[in-house]
Amino acid sequence: MNLKNEPVLEVNVSADxxxxxxxxxxxxxxxxxxxxxxxxxxLSATKVKQxxxxxSGLDSFDGAGLAxxxxxxxxxxxxxxxxxxxxxxxxxxxxxxxxxAEDYEAFHLGIQHKxxxxxxxxxxxxxxxxxxxxxxxxxxxxxxxxxxxxxxxxRTRWAEVWHxxxxxxxxxxxxxxxxxxxxxxxxxxxxxxxxxxxxxQLYVANMIGLVMVxxxxxxxxxxxxxxxxxxxxxxxxxxMKVNEELNALETFGLEPMRFLVVQRVTAGVLLCPTLTAxxxxxxxxxxxxxxxxLGFPLALxxxxxxxxxxxxxxxLGISKGFVFGAIVSAVGCLRGLQTRQGPSAVGVSTxxxxxxxxxxxxxxxxxxxxxxFLPVKL
Amino acid sequence: xxxxxxxxxSVKDLSVSYGERLIFKNVNFEVRRGEVFVILGGSGxxxxxxxxxxxxxxxxxxxxxxxxxxxxVSPNENQRLEILRRFGVMYQSGALFGxxxxxxxxQLPLDEFTALPKPIKExxxxxxxxxxxxxxxxxxxxxxxxxxxxKRAAIARAMALDPRILxxxxxxxxxxxxTSAGLDELITxxxxxFGITFVIVTxxxxxxxAIADRVIMLDSRVRTIxxxxxxxxxxxxxxxxxxxxxxNRQPDPALSFHLDKSHA
Numbered sequence: 001m002n003l004k005n006e007p008v009l010e011v012n013v014s015a016d017x018x019x020x021x022x023x024x025x026x027x028x029x030x031x032x033x034x035x036x037x038x039x040x041x042x043l044s045a046t047k048v049k050q051x052x053x054x055x056s057g058l059d060s061f062d063g064a065g066l067a068x069x070x071x072x073x074x075x076x077x078x079x080x081x082x083x084x085x086x087x088x089x090x091x092x093x094x095x096x097x098x099x100x101a102e103d104y105e106a107f108h109l110g111i112q113h114k115x116x117x118x119x120x121x122x123x124x125x126x127x128x129x130x131x132x133x134x135x136x137x138x139x140x141x142x143x144x145x146x147x148x149x150x151x152x153x154x155r156t157r158w159a160e161v162w163h164x165x166x167x168x169x170x171x172x173x174x175x176x177x178x179x180x181x182x183x184x185x186x187x188x189x190x191x192x193x194x195x196x197x198x199x200x201q202l203y204v205a206n207m208i209g210l211v212m213v214x215x216x217x218x219x220x221x222x223x224x225x226x227x228x229x230x231x232x233x234x235x236x237x238x239x240m241k242v243n244e245e246l247n248a249l250e251t252f253g254l255e256p257m258r259f260l261v262v263q264r265v266t267a268g269v270l271l272c273p274t275l276t277a278x279x280x281x282x283x284x285x286x287x288x289x290x291x292x293x294l295g296f297p298l299a300l301x302x303x304x305x306x307x308x309x310x311x312x313x314x315x316l317g318i319s320k321g322f323v324f325g326a327i328v329s330a331v332g333c334l335r336g337l338q339t340r341q342g343p344s345a346v347g348v349s350t351x352x353x354x355x356x357x358x359x360x361x362x363x364x365x366x367x368x369x370x371x372x373f374l375p376v377k378l
Numbered sequence: 379x380x381x382x383x384x385x386x387x388s389v390k391d392l393s394v395s396y397g398e399r400l401i402f403k404n405v406n407f408e409v410r411r412g413e414v415f416v417i418l419g420g421s422g423x424x425x426x427x428x429x430x431x432x433x434x435x436x437x438x439x440x441x442x443x444x445x446x447x448x449x450x451v452s453p454n455e456n457q458r459l460e461i462l463r464r465f466g467v468m469y470q471s472g473a474l475f476g477x478x479x480x481x482x483x484x485q486l487p488l489d490e491f492t493a494l495p496k497p498i499k500e501x502x503x504x505x506x507x508x509x510x511x512x513x514x515x516x517x518x519x520x521x522x523x524x525x526x527x528x529k530r531a532a533i534a535r536a537m538a539l540d541p542r543i544l545x546x547x548x549x550x551x552x553x554x555x556x557t558s559a560g561l562d563e564l565i566t567x568x569x570x571x572f573g574i575t576f577v578i579v580t581x582x583x584x585x586x587x588a589i590a591d592r593v594i595m596l597d598s599r600v601r602t603i604x605x606x607x608x609x610x611x612x613x614x615x616x617x618x619x620x621x622x623x624x625x626n627r628q629p630d631p632a633l634s635f636h637l638d639k640s641h642a
Contacts, residue, residue, distance in 0.1 A: 029539075033493035062540040064494055067501035076497065099505050103513050107504050342521050343476035 009035040011042045017049035019081070021072065024057030027065030036068075040077065048081045056087025066095055074101055131338075138334045142265065145257040160263040161270075168229035168329075169271030173278070176224060180279040183220060184212060184286025192294060201294060205301045206308035208287030213309055213317045217280035219365060222324035225272060226357035230332035233264050234353035237336025238346040246337070261333040265326060272325025273318045280317055320368055324361050331357045386411040386543060386575050387432070392441030394424065394431055401427050402601050405441070407594050411542075414569050414576040414589050416609070419596030420624070425579045426470070428596060429547055432577065433467055434458075445543065463491070465543035466536030470551065472528035474520035480507070480531045481516040487538040506534040510564060526557035533564070543575045544568070550582045562588045583627060595621055 008031040010022040021039070043051070053072055061069065071077060073085050073096065088096065115123075149156050188204055195201045237260060240246050246256050284305070291301050335353035339345050387409040394401045401424040409415045419425045430436040432443050434450040443450040448461040474483050484503045488494060494502070507513050510530040520528055529549055536544055549565070550558040566589050568574045580586060586593060590609050597604035597620065605612055605621045613625035623630075 029492045029494060032498060033495070036495045036498070063502045063505060063538070064492065064498055066505060067494075067498045070501055070505075071497060099501070099508055103504060103508060104501075106514060107500075107516055 007035075009039070011039055013042050013046050013048065015046065017047050017081075019043060019046075019048045019051045019078070020054060021051070022054045022057065023069075024059075026059055027061040027068065029062060029064035032064045032068045043077050048078045051075075051078050051081045051083045053083065053085040054087055055085065055089075055092070058088065058092065061092065069096060070099055074104065134338065135334065138330070138337075141257050142261060142330060145255070145262050146265075148258060149262050157259070157263055160260075161267045164264050164267035165271045168225065168232070168267060169275060172224065172228055172275060175228070176221060176275055176279050177282050179220060179224065180212075180217070180282035181286040181289075183216060184208060184283035184288075185290055186286075187211060187216075188287040188290035192290065202291075202296060202300065202304060204287065205291055205296070205304035208284060208291075209305040209309040210313065212283035212287065213280045213313050215317075215365075217283055218276045218317050218320035218324055219361070220283075221272060221276045221279045221321065222328060222361045223358060225268070225275070225325070226328045226332075226354050226361065229268070230328040230353045230357045231350040233329060233332030234336040234339075234349045235346055237261075237333055238339035238349040241337065241339045242341070242345060256337065261330075261337075264333050265329045268325040268329025269322055270325070272328065273321030276321030276324075277318060280314070316368070316372060320365065323364050323368075327360045327364060328357045331360060384410045386446055387577065388444045389432065390442045390444070392428075392431060392443065393439045394427055394436065395439055396427075400601055402596060404602050405596075407603065407606060409575060409577060410592075412569060412573045412575055413591040414565060414578065416586050416590040416593040417577065417579045417596060418581060418586065418593050418624070420581070420598055423596040423598040424601075425581075425596055426547055429545055429577070429579045433465065433545055434462070463539060464541055465545060466539070466541040467545045468529065468532040468536050468547065468549065470547040472520070472525075472532040474528055474531055474535070476520050479517050479519055480512065480523070480534075483520070483531065484535045484538050487535070491539060502538070503534075506537050507531075509537070509568070510534045511560075524557075526553045526561065529553070529561065530564070537568075537574075542573075543577065546576065546578045546580075548580055549578060550580060550585045555584075558582065558585060559588070561585075565589050583625065595624065597621075 006024060008023065008025050008027055010024075011019065012022075013019045019042075051072070053069070055069070069085075069088075073083060075081065075083050188208055191207060192201055192204050195204055237246070237256070240256075240260075249256055249259055288298070288301055292298065332353045335349045335356065338352075339349045385408045389405060389407050392405040393403040405428065417425050417428055427436060431438050432445075432450065434443075434453075438451060441451065445461055446464055448457055448464070450461055453461055474480070475486070478486070481500075481503055484506055485499055488499045488502060492499075504513060504516065507516055510533050512527060512530050512534065515523060515527060515531070520531065523531060533544070533546070533549075546565070549561055553561065562585050565576055565578070569576055576589075578589070586609050592607065593605075593609050593612065594603050595605040595612070596602070599620070604618055605616055609625070612621060616622045616625070
């Protein structure tokens with residue numbers, strides 16, 4: 001047995017390049033870790049020509065001890081020395097022979113080469129074009145499925161539509177309320193200060209009305225929906241794909257498109273405008289609260305708003321809601337269906353769902369603005 | 379030698395429920411050092427729950443699990459890590475970290491719990507992988523491995539810190555007979571040559587007869603252990619007809635296919 005005061009490993013290096021390493025007791029991970037630096041320093045200080053490993057006192061070792069013995073015995077620490085190992089017990093020797101020099105080399109040959117830049121660019125380009133094609137494919141499929149659904153309305157799973165609408169719509173009311181009121185409040189506050197310099201604080205009412213109804217109401221609702229429900233659609237369909245549930249549907253002759261996607265997109269298209277209208281109202285409410293606090297009477301505020309916000313502005317906001325709802329739910333489903341294999345696949349899909357949704361929402365919003373103002377300019 | 383000294387795990391009066399639902403109660407058994415101990419039972423009998431309770435993942439209602447003199451059920455904070463270091467676990471699906479290579483998976487415990495230098499760590503990992511026959515797959519990611527290889531890699535990872543006990547959850551489920559037999563051989567080899575104690579949950583009978591020194595049967599009818607002993611003896615001499623039925627792979631009459639009889 002190894003006594004506490006005796007080191008497990010002892011190194012002696014003579015000036016003529018003869019090194020002796022003596023092992024005793026149990027060579028375990030702690031002993032290896034504490035001896036490593038000293039061992040390296042001593043063996044590299046002089047040019048070692050002969051390394052003698054004396055293991056006659058060695059009782060046992062663990063994985064780390066075995067590794068150290070192998071490392072020394074294969075000359076990794078003293079590349080130019082001749083090495084001898086003596087006194088190792090038979091059962092320990094068998095373990096030592098477990099790993100051969102070939103294993104070690106094969107292990108180091110396996111290091112993967114880096115992908116060259118052109119190859120990476122090519123792959124990325126291909127991925128983008130494939131994705132574009134899949135999007136077009138999806139859009140076509142979705143349209144066809146909707147057409148098919150219209151032909152057999154009774155067979156559409158309406159219960160699923162309502163269920164999704166409840167999860168994605170009704171349950172989102174609290175967060176939409178909070179964010180809309182606060183954004184209305186913030187914008188009113190921030191703009192009231194500069195407007196006061198021109199004595200035009202009352203016009204904050206006009207601005208809040210327009211901004212909330214035409215832009216922020218639809219936009220905030222859509223972005224919230226993308227984060228809350230688009231991602232959920234992607235995760236749900238993605239998990240179903242990973243669990244082979246989509247395959248099960250398909251072998252029944254039930255296309256996931258008609259069985260799952262149509263319901264979600266229908267729910268999205270129906271609930272997004274509703275939520276948008278609600279968000280407009282709450283946003284305006286936030287602004288009105290600030291104006292009331294500034295001392296304007298409600299009748300005056302109402303009057304200002306009626307003058308500036310017309311029915312066509314509300315119609316624009318609501319129609320944005322329809323389009324954004326379709327984008328968010330369709331993109332969520334598309335990314336879900338595109339889910340690949342592996343532990344991070346569903347996570348990747350949800351990220352892609354949110355990113356693509358927000359991107360497309362902003363692009364659609366820009367198109368709306370251009371279409372809406374083009375006739376005004378002409 | 380004192381026979382008590384040979385007991386490495388002792389489970390005392392263990393009862394586990396999920397909420398209101400009782401999984402098992404009054405489970406008592408002991409595992410001896412160096413043996414391959416198998417926990418058997420039908421589907422839903424609580425085998426995996428028992429394993430999870432033994433490794434401290436699930437708190438029991440009552441009872442104790444002693445592993446080499448440390449109680450897993452209510453260890454103090456200082457003791458907890460030290461007890462965890464005494465055993466390695468292979469989960470049913472392998473549970474390799476998908477974002478890492480096999481090498482990094484096996485090296486992770488070494489990185490976290492030892493101060494070993496990099497070349498030594500690599501050699502330790504390589505030795506473990508060689509033991510499970512995966513020396514050539516060190517740079518692969520888990521998704522590039524077959525099911526059997528993933529389980530082998532998971533065993534290598536469980537062995538990274540040289541534990542004295544290995545817990546395996548369903549090692550041969552989902553494997554073909556050849557791979558499964560290879561895994562059985564690995565288990566018996568590790569037990570014999572390295573003195574590792576195995577606690578294995580399975581219901582693959584061929585595998586049980588090949589590897590088990592002793593088995594216990596968790597019985598979902600009585601919600602506790604209904605038989606304990608060597609697998610061969612239980613098959614031949616069990617007094618409980620259900621245990622004999624289990625070992626001889628006979629179907630439950632209530633669940634058998636009756637169509638041919640009723641419509642004959």
